[in-house]
Amino acid sequence: YSLFANKPKWTSKVVTYRIVSYTSDLPRAKVDEIVAKALSLWSKEIPLSFRRIRFGTADIEIGFARGAHGDLNPFDGPGNVLAHAFPPGPGLGGDAHFDQDELWTDGSSLGINFLYTATHELGHSLGLGHSANPNAVMYPTYGSGDLERFQLAWDDVEGIQELYGKRSNE
């Protein structure tokens, strides 16, 4: 696993998130469910919890966009870069953007699996960089593992726990 320089991390015990825009590829409720699931994969390993807000400014703002969309990383059309996310911090920090030009799917074989991609992006939003382990969710390229029954690799868990410690399930 790798961390970002200076190891940015969330210092609050509760991190807020807001889904600011959706994709026409999936029902809204499904997007909400998948985002919550991706966050829970990470939060079950660390003493951090997430709270969804529907208005106002959240720590982690999640949305879909195509091409140039207001930050310095314009998206590139179908394929290539699928999404990006910023390390913990104010403003854009923690935000995760998904390329609207991909076909976002849930469990079906074609298109891009949204749960897998959201888990990867939210790993960045929590402070993880890329892993050299092809089985890790934080591996830089999509599609190396089993996308439908994936889980966090040990490497992912070690990395996130180095940043936030273990969740003590008393």
Ligand SMILES: CC(C)C[C@H](CS(C)(=N)=N)C(=O)N[C@H]1Cc2cn(c3ccccc23)CCCCCCNC1=O
């Ligand atoms: C791990 C993801 C969920 C998130 C990362 C983006 S990020 C910022 N969050 N690390 C991603 O999109 N990686 C590219 C990397 C990549 C693979 N290729 C590329 C061709 C051009 C540009 C990028 C790529 C070769 C062709 C395949 C293109 C489709 C799949 N794309 C990728 O795997």
Ligand SMILES: [Ca+2]
């Ligand atoms: Ca793209």
Ligand SMILES: [Zn+2]
């Ligand atoms: Zn962006």
Ligand SMILES: [Zn+2]
């Ligand atoms: Zn990445």
